[in-house]
Amino acid sequence: MAVDVKKLRGMLGRxxxxxxxxxxxxxxxxxxMPPKGGDxxxxxxxxxxxxxxxxxTNPELGDLLNELQQQGSLDPDDDFLLAxxxxxxxxxxxxPEPFVEELAQTQSRAFQAWLKARAExxxxxxxxxxxxxxxxxxxxxxxxxxxxxPYNALIEDFERxxxxxxxxxxxxxxxxxxxxxVKEIADTGRxxxxxxxxxxxxxxxxxxxxxxxLADLGFDLEAGRQDKSPHxxxxxxxxxxxxxxTRIDPRDPFKVxxxxxxxxxxxxxxxxxxxxxxxxxxxxxxxxGLHESQSRGWENLIGRSLPFWxxxxxxxxxxxxxxxxxxxxxxxxxxxxxxxxSLIRVDADECTYNLHIIMRFEIEQALIExxxxxxxxxxxxxxxxxxxxxxxxxxxxxxCLQDVHWAHAAMGYFPSYALGNLYASQIFEIVQRDIPNLWxxxxxxDFEPLRDWLREHIHKHGRRKTATQFVRDISGKxxxxxxxxxYLETKYSKLYGL
Amino acid sequence: MAVDVKKLRGMLGRxxxxxxxxxxxxxxxxxxMPPKGGDxxxxxxxxxxxxxxxxxTNPELGDLLNELQQQGSLDPDDDFLLAxxxxxxxxxxxxPEPFVEELAQTQSRAFQAWLKARAExxxxxxxxxxxxxxxxxxxxxxxxxxxxxPYNALIEDFERxxxxxxxxxxxxxxxxxxxxxVKEIADTGRxxxxxxxxxxxxxxxxxxxxxxxLADLGFDLEAGRQDKSPHxxxxxxxxxxxxxxTRIDPRDPFKVxxxxxxxxxxxxxxxxxxxxxxxxxxxxxxxxGLHESQSRGWENLIGRSLPFWxxxxxxxxxxxxxxxxxxxxxxxxxxxxxxxxSLIRVDADECTYNLHIIMRFEIEQALIExxxxxxxxxxxxxxxxxxxxxxxxxxxxxxCLQDVHWAHAAMGYFPSYALGNLYASQIFEIVQRDIPNLWxxxxxxDFEPLRDWLREHIHKHGRRKTATQFVRDISGKxxxxxxxxxYLETKYSKLYGL
Numbered sequence: 001m002a003v004d005v006k007k008l009r010g011m012l013g014r015x016x017x018x019x020x021x022x023x024x025x026x027x028x029x030x031x032x033m034p035p036k037g038g039d040x041x042x043x044x045x046x047x048x049x050x051x052x053x054x055x056x057t058n059p060e061l062g063d064l065l066n067e068l069q070q071q072g073s074l075d076p077d078d079d080f081l082l083a084x085x086x087x088x089x090x091x092x093x094x095x096p097e098p099f100v101e102e103l104a105q106t107q108s109r110a111f112q113a114w115l116k117a118r119a120e121x122x123x124x125x126x127x128x129x130x131x132x133x134x135x136x137x138x139x140x141x142x143x144x145x146x147x148x149x150p151y152n153a154l155i156e157d158f159e160r161x162x163x164x165x166x167x168x169x170x171x172x173x174x175x176x177x178x179x180x181x182v183k184e185i186a187d188t189g190r191x192x193x194x195x196x197x198x199x200x201x202x203x204x205x206x207x208x209x210x211x212x213x214l215a216d217l218g219f220d221l222e223a224g225r226q227d228k229s230p231h232x233x234x235x236x237x238x239x240x241x242x243x244x245x246t247r248i249d250p251r252d253p254f255k256v257x258x259x260x261x262x263x264x265x266x267x268x269x270x271x272x273x274x275x276x277x278x279x280x281x282x283x284x285x286x287x288x289g290l291h292e293s294q295s296r297g298w299e300n301l302i303g304r305s306l307p308f309w310x311x312x313x314x315x316x317x318x319x320x321x322x323x324x325x326x327x328x329x330x331x332x333x334x335x336x337x338x339x340x341x342s343l344i345r346v347d348a349d350e351c352t353y354n355l356h357i358i359m360r361f362e363i364e365q366a367l368i369e370x371x372x373x374x375x376x377x378x379x380x381x382x383x384x385x386x387x388x389x390x391x392x393x394x395x396x397x398x399x400c401l402q403d404v405h406w407a408h409a410a411m412g413y414f415p416s417y418a419l420g421n422l423y424a425s426q427i428f429e430i431v432q433r434d435i436p437n438l439w440x441x442x443x444x445x446d447f448e449p450l451r452d453w454l455r456e457h458i459h460k461h462g463r464r465k466t467a468t469q470f471v472r473d474i475s476g477k478x479x480x481x482x483x484x485x486x487y488l489e490t491k492y493s494k495l496y497g498l
Numbered sequence: 499m500a501v502d503v504k505k506l507r508g509m510l511g512r513x514x515x516x517x518x519x520x521x522x523x524x525x526x527x528x529x530x531m532p533p534k535g536g537d538x539x540x541x542x543x544x545x546x547x548x549x550x551x552x553x554x555t556n557p558e559l560g561d562l563l564n565e566l567q568q569q570g571s572l573d574p575d576d577d578f579l580l581a582x583x584x585x586x587x588x589x590x591x592x593x594p595e596p597f598v599e600e601l602a603q604t605q606s607r608a609f610q611a612w613l614k615a616r617a618e619x620x621x622x623x624x625x626x627x628x629x630x631x632x633x634x635x636x637x638x639x640x641x642x643x644x645x646x647x648p649y650n651a652l653i654e655d656f657e658r659x660x661x662x663x664x665x666x667x668x669x670x671x672x673x674x675x676x677x678x679x680v681k682e683i684a685d686t687g688r689x690x691x692x693x694x695x696x697x698x699x700x701x702x703x704x705x706x707x708x709x710x711x712l713a714d715l716g717f718d719l720e721a722g723r724q725d726k727s728p729h730x731x732x733x734x735x736x737x738x739x740x741x742x743x744t745r746i747d748p749r750d751p752f753k754v755x756x757x758x759x760x761x762x763x764x765x766x767x768x769x770x771x772x773x774x775x776x777x778x779x780x781x782x783x784x785x786x787g788l789h790e791s792q793s794r795g796w797e798n799l800i801g802r803s804l805p806f807w808x809x810x811x812x813x814x815x816x817x818x819x820x821x822x823x824x825x826x827x828x829x830x831x832x833x834x835x836x837x838x839x840s841l842i843r844v845d846a847d848e849c850t851y852n853l854h855i856i857m858r859f860e861i862e863q864a865l866i867e868x869x870x871x872x873x874x875x876x877x878x879x880x881x882x883x884x885x886x887x888x889x890x891x892x893x894x895x896x897x898c899l900q901d902v903h904w905a906h907a908a909m910g911y912f913p914s915y916a917l918g919n920l921y922a923s924q925i926f927e928i929v930q931r932d933i934p935n936l937w938x939x940x941x942x943x944d945f946e947p948l949r950d951w952l953r954e955h956i957h958k959h960g961r962r963k964t965a966t967q968f969v970r971d972i973s974g975k976x977x978x979x980x981x982x983x984x985y986l987e988t989k990y991s992k993l994y995g996l
Contacts, residue, residue, distance in 0.1 A: 017545035020538065021519045028522055032530075036721040037739030040518065043777070044735075047515035051549060223534040237542075241535030279541070 003067045005078045009280065011061055012085065016279035018052040020237050027243055029111065030229040038112040046105035053100040057092050065089060077276065080464050084281045094143050103136050107409045114407035115230060121397035123378055126407070131374045133409045134367050141368060151368040154412035158288040159419060160466060164365050167415050170481055171358045174418065177485050179388070182351050185339045185496045192334035196324055201253040205319045209253070210246060210260040212315065216445045217264050217298070219244075224267055231404040232259045232346070234266035234295075239278050242267045253320070254336050255347055258299050265298035266291060268451065272459030287467040288413060292420020293427060294454065300350055300421075301428050301487075302450070306333045307443035337495055341389035343398045351488060352389060354421060359384040360403075360414040368411060423467065425484035426475050427458075501565045503576045507778065509559055510583065514777035516550040518735050525741055527609065528727040536610040544603035551598040555590050563587060575774065578962050582779045592641050601634050605907045612905035613728060619895035621876055624905070629872045631907045632865050639866060649866040652910035656786040657917060658964060662863050665913050668979055669856045672916065675983050677886070680849050683837045683994045690832035694822055699751040707751070707817045708744060708758040711810070714943045715762050715796070717742075722765055729902040730757045730844075732764035732793075737776055740765045751818070752834050753845055756797050763796035764789060766949065770957030785965040786911065790918025791925060792952065798848055798919075799926050799985075800948070804831045805941035835993055839887035841896045849986060850887060852919060857882040858901075858912040866909060921965065923982035924973050925956075 025045050033041060055061075065086050068074070074082060110129035117126035141150035149164040156162070214226060229245035236242050244263035249255045269291060273283040285291040302308055306329065313329040339349045345356040363380055366372035372380060381400040382393045393399035405413050432438055435449045442450075457474055471479045492498065523543050531539060553559075563584050566572070572580060608627035615624035639648035647662040654660070712724060727743035734740050742761035747753045767789060771781040783789040800806055804827065811827040837847045843854040861878055864870035870878060879898040880891045891897035903911050930936055933947045940948075955972055969977045990996070 013541065014545045017538075017542040018549070020542045021523055021546050024522055024526055025519055028526070032723060032725075033735075034719065034721055034723050034739055034741075036718075037736055040515075040736030040739060040777075043511065044515040044518045047512045048519050051516070220534075221532065223532055225530060225532050227530075237531075238535055238538030241532055241538060243532075279538075 003064060003071065005068060005074065005081070008061075008064055008068060008081070008085070011055075011064070012081075012281065013279040015052060015055050018048065018055060022048045022052055023235050023237050027235045027237070029108070030231070030233065031227045031245060038108075042105050042108035042112070045108045046101045049104035050097050050101035053092060053095065054097050056089065057095075057097070062089060062093070077282075081280055081282055084463050088281055091144065094145070095140065096143075099136075099139065099143065103133075103140070103409060106132050106136060107407070110407045110409070111404070114401065114404065118230070118397050118401045121395040121401065123396045123401060126401060127374055130377075130406055133406065134374055134411075137409060137411055138368060138370070149365060149369055151365045151412065154368065155415065156412075158410075158412050158416050160287055161468070162287075162289075162415070162419070164361075167361060170422075171354075171361060171415075171418070174354050174481050174485070175358050175388070178351055178354055178488070181488060181492060182339060182341065182355075184498050185351065185492060188496050188498065190496055192338055193331060194335065194338070196327060196331075197252065197335065199323060200250055201320060201323070203248050203250055206248050206250075206253050206256045209316065209319045210256055212319075213257060213312070214260060214264055217261070217268075217447050218451050219264050219267060220271060223271060226260065226263075232263055233404075234263045234270070236270045239271060239273045239275075239283055242270045253316070258303055258336075259346065261303040262295045262299040265295035268298075268454070269294045269459050272455045273462050274460050277462050282462040282464065284463050285467075286463045286465060286470070287419075288416035289419030290423055290458070290467040290470060292416045293423035294420075294458070296417065296420040297424035297428060301424060302442060302447075304333075304336050304350070305439070305442060306330070307439045309333045309336070310443050311445045334495065337491070339492060339496070341391050343385070343391060343393060344402055346402075350421075351492060354418045355388045357414050357418040359388055361418075364411045364414065419467075419479075422479060422481050422484045423471055425487045426471055426477070426479060428487075429483055430474050501562060501569065503566060503572065503579070506559075506562055506566060506579070506583070509553075509562070510579075510779065511777040513550060513553050516546060516553060520546045520550055521733050521735050525733045525735070527606070528729070528731070529725045529743060536606075540603050540606035540610070543606045544599045547602035548595050548599035551590060551593065552595050554587065555593075555595075560587060560591070575780075579778055579780055582961050586779055589642065592643070593638065594641075597634075597637070597641065601631075601638070601907060604630050604634060605905065608905040608907070609902070612899070612902065616728070616895050616899045619893040619899065621894045621899060624899060625872055628875075628904055631904065632872055632909075635907060635909055636866060636868070647863060647867055649863045649910065652866065653913065654910075656908075656910050656914050658785055659966070660785075660787075660913070660917070662859075665859060668920075669852070669859060669913075669916070672852050672979050672983070673856050673886070676849055676852055676986070679986060679990060680837060680839065680853075682996050683849065683990060686994050686996065688994055689838075690836055691829060692833065692836070694825060694829075695750065695833065697821060698748055699818060699821070701746050701748055703817045704746050704748075704751050704754050707814065708754055710813065710817075711755065712758060712762055715759070715766075715945050716949050717762050717765060718769060721769060724758065724761075730761055731902075732761045732768070734768045737769060737771045737773075737781055740768045751814070756801055756834075757844070759801040760793045760797040763793035766796075766952070767792045767957050770953045771960050772958050775960050780960040780962065782961050784961045784963060784968070785917075786914035787917030788921060788956070788965040788968060790914050791921035792918075792956070794915065794918045795922035795926060799922060800940060800945075802831075802834050802848070803937070803940065804828070805937045807831045807834070808941050809943045832993065835989070837990060837994070839889050841883070841889060841891060842900055844900075848919075849990060852916045853886045855912050855916040857886055859916075862909045862912065917965075917977075920979050920982045921969055921977060923985045924969055924975070924977060926985075927981055928972050 022045065025041065025048060029041050065082065068082055069086070106129070110126070110133055113126050113129045117123060137154060138150060141153035144153040144156070146153035152163045155164065211226065215221070223240045224242040224244065227243065227245050228247065230247065232245050232247050234242065234244045244260065244267050246256050246260045246263065269285060277283040309332045310329040313327065313332050316332070317324055337349065339351045341352050342348060345353070348356050362384070363372065363377060367374065377400050378396055385391045385393050385399065431450065431453055435453060438450065441447070458470055465473065468479055520543065523539065523546060527539050563580065566580055567584070604627070608631055611624050611627045615621060635652060636648060639651035642651040642654070644651035650661045653662065709724065713719070721738045722740040722742065725741065725743050726745065728745065730743050730745050732740065732742045742758065742765050744754050744758045744761065767783060775781040807827040807830045811825065811830050814830070815822055835847065837849045839850050840846060843851070846854050860882070861870065861875060865872065875898050876894055883889045883891050883897065929948065929951055933951060936948065939945070956968055963971065966977055
C-alpha cells in the first residue's frame, strides 16, 4: 500500500512541537526564569533535547522517508520536504542520543556559568564549561565526519557547503580591504560631534522608541513579542509566535535601536514562512548566513541610512525632550556610522565589524583543530584585538566573555554574520533596482515595498534553495565580497571625505 | 540481579523534566504568549502531554516498579516513593495516549475560546468547547472506573478518597449554617464605610505593594516570580522555580493583595518540598484540598486578620499618598471582611465563599452524570446565584464564564477550595496553640514562625500522608466543618455585633 505524505507531515509536526517546547525553555531561561531555576532548567533542556532527537532519528521516520522516496511522483512541495528532511535525518542519525543529551545539559550549565562569569569578568568561572564544550564539539565533528578541517563539520550546521578553507580566502580579502579603509578613516582625523550623546538616556523612553520603530517596520505584536535579555536573540516558537529580545544601555540610545532592528530582520524572515510549511523543516532558512543577511541588512543598510534618520530624528527628539533639540538627521547619521575600532562586536560599526568576526573564526578553528587550548583564549583574544583593531582589552567581560555563542556550543556560527553582510549587500543592489523609490519610502517609514520584496524573493521559499542559489538567482552572480566592499568604500568615503 | 531505586529516580526525573516543559508552555500561554501563538500552542501542549503520558505509562517503568516491590527492604523514603508512583502509574495506565492528547488539545483550544468568550461575555463562543470537554471527562470517568457517581472518578484526581456523596453531606451543613450567618449579618443593616474606596488606585502602586508583601511573607524571588494573568494561578517548573500570577483591579486595591497572598500560600508549599524529593512524585501535595488550606489559610486567616492590617495600613498609606490618610487599621479590617453576597467567587468574602463552591459542585455533578446539558449552564447558574446568594447575574462574563477551571477541564477541582477552608481552620487552631505569640509576630510582619511550623508539619512531608492523615495527626481529630464554622461565627459575630 502506498504510504502517505500526510503521515510524514504528522510525524514532523509532532517533532516541531517538541522543538517549540525546547525553544520556549531556552527563551524563558534568558528572559524570565528566576536564577535558582537554572539547575533544573539544564536537566529539562537536556531531557527535551534528547526526546526531540530520539523522535527525529526514530527508524520509523527513516523507513517512511525511504518508502516515500522510492514511491516517487510527489508534488514539488512534498519533494522539497522529503529531500530536506532526509538531509537532516541522515545528519541527526550520526549523533547518538546520550551525546545530544550531554551536549544540551553542558550548554545549559555553561550558559548559567557564562552569565556569572561575564557579570564578574571572571574567566575561570567559564573556562571549565567551555573546555567541556570544545571537547564535545570535537567529538561531534568526528561523529558527523568531514573533509579537511574538523571545523568544517560544525560550519556545515550553519552554512551548508561552506568550509574553513573558503572562509579563510574570503576573510583574507575582507580583512585586508577593511583594515585599509579603517586606517584611511583614522588618518582623516575627522570625528562626528559626540558631546550631545553624553547624557543619561531614559530607559523607558528607549524601550518605547524601539516599540514604535518595530511597529513601523511591520513587526506583528499579535504574533510576536519583544523582551529584554543580556544577549539579544530571536526565537521561533511558531511562525505565529516569533520573539525577539533587546538590551538597553542608558548611555547610548542607538544601541538598543540597532539591536531591535537587527532582531526584527530575523523575526520577519520567520514570520514570512508559508502556512503550508508550518511545523515542517521547510519553514526554515537554508543557512544562518542568509538569515544574517536579513538582520544585518535591516540593521545597517536601512537602520543606518540617512533616509531612515530623516524620518526618525524628529521622533527621537519627541521621545527624549530637551536632549537633542539642535540635532539634525545628518548629525545622527554620522553618529550611528561612527567608525572607531572598539571592544564589543555587537556595537561595532560596519567597517570594523568583520574584523571581530575574523578573529573569532581563527580562534574557533584553532580550538576545534586542537591547536589552541581554552585556557589560552583570553591571551589570544587580547593579542588579536590589538593586532586587528589596535584596541587594548581592559577585562574579559569586554573581551572573550562578551558573546553568548560559545556558551551555547555554537562554534561555526560567527562566520555567518560576515557572510550575512556580503549577501545583504549583493541582494540590496537588486532591491534598489527593483524598488526605484525605496529610499523615498524609507524616509516616510513605509517599509512595505521592501517587506514584500523580501517575502517574495526570499522568505516565503523557506529552504527550497541554498543560500548560494538565492543570491545567484537574485543577483545573477555567485556570492562575492565585492558588493559589500563597494558599499562600504562608497558610503564611508563620502562620510569621511576620503 | 537486584534492580536499583536509582534507576527509578532517573526515569522519574526525566518525566518530571517533561512535565516542567509542559508547565512552562501553560504558564507562558497565560502570561506572555502573543495571541496568534494560541493555535500552535494547543498542538505543542497536546504533543508534550502525550509524551509525558507515554513516558510515564511505559511498561518498562511498570516492570521496574514491580521488581522493586517484590525485592522489598527499601528505606522509608524509597518505600513512599514506590507506593505513590505505583498509585499514579496504575491510574495513568487506564488512560490511552490518544485520549490524553485529545484532552490536552481540547483544553488548550477551550482556554483560548474562554479568554475570548469572557472578554465579550459570549457564552456561545465557549459552549461547544465545554461540550467537548464534558464528553471527554465522562469518557475519562469510565476509563478510570468509579463507584457511585462518575463524578467520583474526577474528584479522586484532586482529593483522593473523597466522593460526591461525602461532599454532599458536608456541603449540606456548610450551606445551611453559612446561609444563616449571611442572613443574620444582612439583618443588622450594618455596613463598613466604603466611600474612601471609591477612587482610582494606581496600578503600579498596587503591584509594588504586593511585591512588598510577598517579600515580607518570605517569597523567594530568586526561586520564583510574580506576573499578571487574567486568572491568577501558581505553577511549579521546579521546587526552585515556582511562579505565581495576580490580577489588578484599578477600582479596588484589596483584590490584588488577597490574590497575591493566596498564590503565595500555594507557592510556599511547593518551595518547601525537600531537595531529596525533587523531580519525583513525592514533591507534591497529597491533595488539592490540603494545597488550598495553605492558600486560603494565608489569604484569609492571616491576610484578613486585624494584626496583619495593623502592620500594613501605614504602608498602604505610603503607597497611595493622600488616598487614605484618615483610615485606621480597624477600618481596613472591616472593609476586607465586608460580608456581601456578590457575583465573583474569587472576590467573595469568607461567609459567602463556600456558597459559590456548592453551586459549582452541583452543576459539575449534574453535567458529569448527564443530568444537565452544557447549553443549560447559564440558566442554571443564574437560578442558583439567585437562590443561594440572592444575586442577579447581569451577564455571563460575571456569571458562568468567570472561572478558568472548566476551560482547563478541571471538574472536581472546586470542592477543594471549600475543603481547604475547613482544613485550614482545623490546622490553624493548633498553629495558634503551638505559636502562642503568632499574632504579635504577624503584627510585626514576622512570618517566619508560621512558615517554619507549616514546613515542619506539612510541606516538607510532600505526599507521605493523605490530607486526612495530616489533619488528623495535627489536630487529633477527623477533618470536620466545625472549626471553620466556629471561626466564621466567632469572627463575624464580633465584626457585625450579632
